[in-house]
Amino acid sequence: xxxxxxxxxxxxxxxxxxxxxxxxxxxxxxxxxxxxxxxxxxxxxxxxxxxxxxxxxxxxxxxxxxxxxxxxxxxxxxxxxxxxxxxxxxxxxxxxxxxxxxxxxxxxxxxxxxxxxxxxxxxxxxxxxxxxxxxxxxxxxxxxxxxxxxxxxxxxxxxxxxxxxxxxxxxxxxxxxxxxxxxxxxxxxxxxxxxxxxxxxxxxxxxxxxxxxxxxxxxxxxxxxxxxxxxxxxxxxxxxxxxxxxxxxxxxxxxxxxxxxxxxxxxxxxxxxxxxxxxxxxxxxxxxxxxxxxxxxxxxxxxxxxxxxxxxxxxxxxxxxx
Numbered sequence: 001x002x003x004x005x006x007x008x009x010x011x012x013x014x015x016x017x018x019x020x021x022x023x024x025x026x027x028x029x030x031x032x033x034x035x036x037x038x039x040x041x042x043x044x045x046x047x048x049x050x051x052x053x054x055x056x057x058x059x060x061x062x063x064x065x066x067x068x069x070x071x072x073x074x075x076x077x078x079x080x081x082x083x084x085x086x087x088x089x090x091x092x093x094x095x096x097x098x099x100x101x102x103x104x105x106x107x108x109x110x111x112x113x114x115x116x117x118x119x120x121x122x123x124x125x126x127x128x129x130x131x132x133x134x135x136x137x138x139x140x141x142x143x144x145x146x147x148x149x150x151x152x153x154x155x156x157x158x159x160x161x162x163x164x165x166x167x168x169x170x171x172x173x174x175x176x177x178x179x180x181x182x183x184x185x186x187x188x189x190x191x192x193x194x195x196x197x198x199x200x201x202x203x204x205x206x207x208x209x210x211x212x213x214x215x216x217x218x219x220x221x222x223x224x225x226x227x228x229x230x231x232x233x234x235x236x237x238x239x240x241x242x243x244x245x246x247x248x249x250x251x252x253x254x255x256x257x258x259x260x261x262x263x264x265x266x267x268x269x270x271x272x273x274x275x276x277x278x279x280x281x282x283x284x285x286x287x288x289x290x291x292x293x294x295x296x297x298x299x300x301x302x303x304x305x306x307x308x309x310x311x312x313x314x315x316x317x318x319x320x321x322x
Contacts, residue, residue: 004134006032009151009166011139012173014041015115018122018133020170022060025129026239027293032164033131036138036156036173040119047112048080050194052218054108055295059238062125066113069121074112105195105208106221107232137162142169142182199296212282215300219244219291220280225271233277236264237295241316246278248286248304255308261316290315 008024010017013035021031057063070076080094099109123133134153140161141152149169154161171179180187195208199216211217222233236242240260245252247267264270266277281289286304289297290312299315301308316322 003162004032004164006030006132006164006166008032008168008170009034009149009164010170010172011151011177011179012171013037013123013133013135014172014174015118015122016174017170017172018119018126019056020172021131021133022122022126022129023056025126025131026060028130031131032166033126033133033172034137034139034151034153034164035133035135038135040123041115045115047074047114049111049113051102051106051108051110052195054110055106055234058108058234059295060125062121063108065121066118067111069117070111070113073114073117076111077109078112107223107234139173139178139182142179144169212280213289213297213300214282215297217297219289219295219297222272222277222280223274224266224277225273226269234295236262237291238293240293242291243288243312244281244291245288246283246285248284249288251286251304251308252288252301252312256312290319292319 007029008031010020010031010033013021013033017033017035021033024031054063054066057066077097077099079096079098081096082091082094083089084091098111102109126133136156137153138156139151140154143150148165148167151164151166151169152161153164171177171183173179175187177187193205195218196205196211197218198204198206198214201216206214206217208218208220211220213219219233219237224231224233233244236244240262241258243252243261243263245263245265247265249265250268253263253265253268266272277283278285278287281287283289283300284303287302288300288304290299292298298319299312301311305311
């Protein structure tokens with residue numbers, strides 16, 4: 001019999017594993033992260049974080065805490081340069097200005113923070129949201145069947161083994177992953193392409209300045225106003241599907257009511273003071289886009305149609321594979 005039976009088990013309780021646990025818990029999915037180290041990373045690695053990472057931290061409610069920790073560890077708004085020695089001459093600017101031009105793309109700003117500084121923040125948020133972390137354990141074997149995955153875990157100090165049963169399993173145990181070794185998966189060393197990556201397209205990347213909320217792209221950032229407060233379009237995403245309609249798109253918002261679908265109309269509950277929404281999203285005044293909980297566009301319509309409900313139901317079924 002398994003000592004733990006959980007919906008989702010995660011190999012690795014570092015930055016990726018803790019982030020996965022945190023985001024799952026936000027959606028009401030309990031998880032157990034299995035981490036071989038006790039007390040987190042002892043070394044200050046992983047210092048530079050991209051905009052999309054900060055946007056996701058914003059959705060998780062930890063952006064301000066991350067920024068505060070970053071400012072304790074580094075001077076804000078810095079850069080990355082190449083030197084011939086620590087006290088020598090500068091050879092080149094690798095990243096001359098960390099946040100040059102980001103205002104047009106995101107409500108967040110890139111920053112530096114060490115893994116040792118970030119892990120406790122993610123761990124606290126994951127625990128608060130209902131996730132668990134099992135420290136001092138490593139996955140040494142796994143077996144998948146039709147109903148889930150059985151994991152064999154070993155205590156790194158005593159060698160004692162236990163079994164964990166999960167419906168789903170995530171491998172997030174780093175560059176020297178034991179899980180990847182067990183599954184025979186080679187390592188892919190391609191780099192991060194930050195904000196412009198695409199889903200469901202032979203083209204894997206698009207200029208985020210020009211994506212215009214195309215299907216498969218990250219929904220663009222636009223500053224709006226709601227109830228007198230300035231918000232980003234990105235602040236609308238994270239826990240449900242979101243339908244964003246233009247000023248003449250009231251028919252979209254009244255077409256379908258579901259507890260996991262939130263509808264907003266620019267010009268009604270959202271005010272576009274800068275008049276940038278329609279251009280940035282490539283819509284007519286009666287158009288609409290449907291955005292997944294992760295902030296990526298899964299459907300769009302250039303204008304209102306005769307049967308908006310039927311079109312939306314079809315789009316959701318296609319997206320959800322139903």
